[in-house]
Amino acid sequence: MKVMSSMEKLFKNKFILPILLTFATLLLLAANVRRILYNCFHAIDFSIYQQAIYDIATNGIHNPYLTVRNIKIFSDHFDPVLIFASPFAALFSYHPASLIVFEWLWYFALLIGIIWIKRKSSYDEIFFYLFMAIFCRAFLSGLNYPIHPTTWTIFSAFLIALSIKKNNAIAIILSSTFFCFFKEIFPASIIFLGAYYLFIKRWRLGIILLIVSCGVAYFDYILRPQFFSGTYSYNEIVLGAKNQSLIDKIWQTFLSYNYLDTFKTYYPFIIPLALVWKYELKNNKNWLKHPSIPIFICFIPLLGIHYLSGLLIFHRTTTLAAFLLCALIFSNLYTNIKHSNKWLIICTLPFLLNTSGLYTKFFAAVFLNKSSSCTITPDKNEATQKLLELRNTISKDKTILATGGVIPRFLTPNMKIYVAGIFSAPQENYGYILFEREGSGDVWPYSRKQIENYIPLCEKGSKILLKNYYYFLAEGPFTQECTNAIHSKAMP
Numbered sequence: 001m002k003v004m005s006s007m008e009k010l011f012k013n014k015f016i017l018p019i020l021l022t023f024a025t026l027l028l029l030a031a032n033v034r035r036i037l038y039n040c041f042h043a044i045d046f047s048i049y050q051q052a053i054y055d056i057a058t059n060g061i062h063n064p065y066l067t068v069r070n071i072k073i074f075s076d077h078f079d080p081v082l083i084f085a086s087p088f089a090a091l092f093s094y095h096p097a098s099l100i101v102f103e104w105l106w107y108f109a110l111l112i113g114i115i116w117i118k119r120k121s122s123y124d125e126i127f128f129y130l131f132m133a134i135f136c137r138a139f140l141s142g143l144n145y146p147i148h149p150t151t152w153t154i155f156s157a158f159l160i161a162l163s164i165k166k167n168n169a170i171a172i173i174l175s176s177t178f179f180c181f182f183k184e185i186f187p188a189s190i191i192f193l194g195a196y197y198l199f200i201k202r203w204r205l206g207i208i209l210l211i212v213s214c215g216v217a218y219f220d221y222i223l224r225p226q227f228f229s230g231t232y233s234y235n236e237i238v239l240g241a242k243n244q245s246l247i248d249k250i251w252q253t254f255l256s257y258n259y260l261d262t263f264k265t266y267y268p269f270i271i272p273l274a275l276v277w278k279y280e281l282k283n284n285k286n287w288l289k290h291p292s293i294p295i296f297i298c299f300i301p302l303l304g305i306h307y308l309s310g311l312l313i314f315h316r317t318t319t320l321a322a323f324l325l326c327a328l329i330f331s332n333l334y335t336n337i338k339h340s341n342k343w344l345i346i347c348t349l350p351f352l353l354n355t356s357g358l359y360t361k362f363f364a365a366v367f368l369n370k371s372s373s374c375t376i377t378p379d380k381n382e383a384t385q386k387l388l389e390l391r392n393t394i395s396k397d398k399t400i401l402a403t404g405g406v407i408p409r410f411l412t413p414n415m416k417i418y419v420a421g422i423f424s425a426p427q428e429n430y431g432y433i434l435f436e437r438e439g440s441g442d443v444w445p446y447s448r449k450q451i452e453n454y455i456p457l458c459e460k461g462s463k464i465l466l467k468n469y470y471y472f473l474a475e476g477p478f479t480q481e482c483t484n485a486i487h488s489k490a491m492p
Contacts, residue, residue: 017127017131018127021127021130021131021134024134024135024359025107025108025111025134027359027362027363027366028104028107028140028143028362029100029101029104030362030366031361031362031363031365031366032100032104032143032144032146033097033100033101034365034366034376035365035371035373035374036096036097036100036146036408036409037097037381037384037409038371038374038375038376038380038381038384039374039384039405039406039408039409039436039442040365040371040373040374040376040405040442041145041146041373041405041408041442042404042405042442042444043068043402043404043405043407043408043419044068044404044419044422044423045145045147045148046096046099046146046147046407046408047068047404047407047408047411047419048066048068048069048073048076049073049082049085049099049147049148049149050096050099050147050408050411051064051066051067051068051069051411051415051417052064052066052073052082053082053085053086053089053099054086054089054094054411054412054413054414055413055414056082056083056086057086057087057089057090057094057413058090058413058414059414061083063075063228067399067416067417067418067424068407068417068418068419068423068424069423069424070423070424070425071230072228072229072230074224074228075224075228075229075230075231077149077183077184078181078183078184078219078220078224079149079181079182079183079184080181081149081152081181081182082149085099085102088101088102089102094412094413096408096409096411099146099147100146100147102147103143103146103147103148103151103152104143106151106152106153106154106155106156107139107143107151107154107155109154109155109158110133110154110155110158110322111130111133111134113155113158113159113162114126114129114130114133114158114329115130117162117165117329117330118329121334122338124334124338125334125335125338128334128344128347128348129325129328129329129334131348131351131352132268132272132325132328132347132348132351133325135348135351135352135354135355136268136321136325136351136355137264137265137268137317137351137354137355137358138265138266138317138318138320138321139154139318139321139322140355140358140359141265141314141315141317141318141358142154142314142315142316142317142318143318144315144358144361145314145315148315149182149183150182150183150315150316150318150319151315151318152182153179153182153183153186153318153319153322154318154319154322156175156178156179156182156322157179157298157319157322157323157326158322158326158329159171159175159178159179160172160175160176160179160193160295160298160326161291161295161323161326161327161329161330162175162330163175163176164291164294164295164330165291165330169202169204169205172193172205172209173205173208173209173212176190176193176209176212176213177190177212177216180212180213180216181216182319184217184220184221184224185302185305186302186319187213187214187216187217187220188213188217188301188302188305189213189298189299189301189302189323190209190212190213190216190298191209191210191213191214191217191301192297192298192300192301193209193213193294193297193298194206194207194208194209194210194212194213195210196293196294196297197209197294198210199288200288200289264354265317265321265354266317266320266321266324267350267354268350268351268354269321269324269325269328271346271347271350272328272333272347273324273327273328275333275336275337275343275347276292276327276328276331276333279332279333279336279337280292280331280332280336281293290331291330291331292327292328292330292331295323295326295327295330296323296324296327298323299320299323299324299327302319302320302323303320306320333347373405373442374405374442375470379469380470383468383469383470383471384409384470384471386466386468387406387410387434387466387471387473388409388410390465390466390473391410391412394431394432395431396414396415396416397416397431398416398430398431398432398476399416399417399418399427399429399430399431399432400415400416400417400418400430400431400432400433400434401417401418401420401424401427401430401432401433401434401483401486402417402418402419402420402433402434402435403419403420403421403434403435403436403442403443403446403451404419404420404421404422404442404443404444405436405442405443405444406434406436406471407419410434418430420446420486421444421445421446421486422445426483426487429476429477429478430476430478430483431475431476432465432473432474432475432476433458433462433472433473433474433476433478433482433486434471434472434473435451435454435455435458435471435472435473436451436470436471437451437452437455437468437469437470437471437472438452438469438470451472453485454482454485454486455467455472457479457481457482457485458472458474458478458479458482458486459474460479460481460482461477461478461479462474462475462476462477462478462482463475463476
């Protein structure tokens with residue numbers, strides 16, 4: 001009862017709630033900026049996109065080869081929306097924090113979009129939906145694991161939903177086309193949306209959406225492998241082995257899936273969506289044309305694809321949650337329950353409880369200098385600055401082998417850097433080797449003990465540029481014993 005009473009006071013207070021939501025939003029940004037400065041993010045996947053964005057910014061629009069991933073970026077995923085991040089990174093001198101800010105701006109744009117679309121509504125209604133967005137675990141999971149174009153779809157999904165609500169055919173087509181360029185699986189949503197409009201006999205809109213989405217999908221899965229060599233196929237991730245039937249794959253996934261983590265991510269949406277059904281759809285003869293229906297239809301194919309591939313949690317949750325949230329935003333949910341404090345609390349409290357652990361983590365990183373994946377101390381910052389000064393003396397023509405946690409902070413445009421232990425193809429002769437040591441960042445897939453065992457091997461015959469509690473940086477040549485030990489003991 002005390003929790004219920006506190007929540008009622010919170011929503012009625014015109015000062016505490018705005019301050020709370022503003023603080024939570026900025027806390028997320030501050031935590032990620034702080035963590036990138038202290039090597040708290042592994043090179044997977046941050047530096048895959050980081051290297052692609054830097055390369056596009058410096059060398060123009062093309063399909064850059066990524067040394068950290070051992071593949072060309074558009075042969076891995078087709079996400080040309082990366083082009084938008086390139087000038088932003090260049091504007092801030094390719095500092096990795098600029099990419100953190102760029103990703104956060106998509107999230108911030110969603111929050112501004114909610115305020116704008118509800119600008120004629122009551123104060124309470126605006127903050128009802130903002131509360132859900134800011135305390136949405138699915139959004140925070142994506143933002144907690146930067147950077148990914150899938151997370152950027154938070155605002156893109158909102159544009160589709162807004163176009164549907166406004167019933168503006170041109171806006172629906174443009175926003176849907178834009179959505180297709182965030183990742184190769186997203187045309188599936190637009191195919192379903194086009195089929196929906198055909199079903200309700202909006203022939204022209206449905207046909208155009210199907211032409212656009214099927215055209216992009218055809219390029220992604222048929223033409224792209226011909227244009228971009230070494231294209232990675234995600235068909236088998238979703239459907240399994242080529243000789244496995246879809247039914248077998250569904251059954252296999254059903255038996256092995258992690259339902260608990262998935263439920264924890266999405267359960268706050270269950271009751272609000274059920275209330276939309278109860279108040280707006282159940283007894284509505286034209287329920288099929290209610291805006292939440294086509295918005296939810298965009299969610300359905302992504303749910304199926306992510307379920308079959310076992311990827312319904314972590315940073316992959318943002319797009320699905322964005323459509324679920326938009327289905328609520330563009331409904332009359334608040335109008336139908338605003339006179340019931342009980343239902344207001346039941347709809348919002350799960351969001352708050354579901355994200356308390358993540359916000360605790362953000363708070364600890366910003367105000368307590370604590371993180372489970374790295375050390376945040378003044379002497380660590382001093383050691384990092386020394387490392388970055390040495391970086392400026394490194395030849396761009398030589399290759400670098402580095403552990404993953406330091407790469408996002410160390411990477412510069414046109415740097416030939418390879419992530420040790422995963423993805424990157426082993427090279428015969430490295431110009432430099434960079435290890436994080438005790439107290440630094442994430443050295444996965446190695447243990448810290450392994451790293452300490454490699455250092456004596458890699459010191460032989462090399463020139464040590466930096467060796468302290470946090471880092472080991474040496475210039476080659478390196479012995480075969482050193483490189484063989486690194487690759488043989490860590491490669492999956």
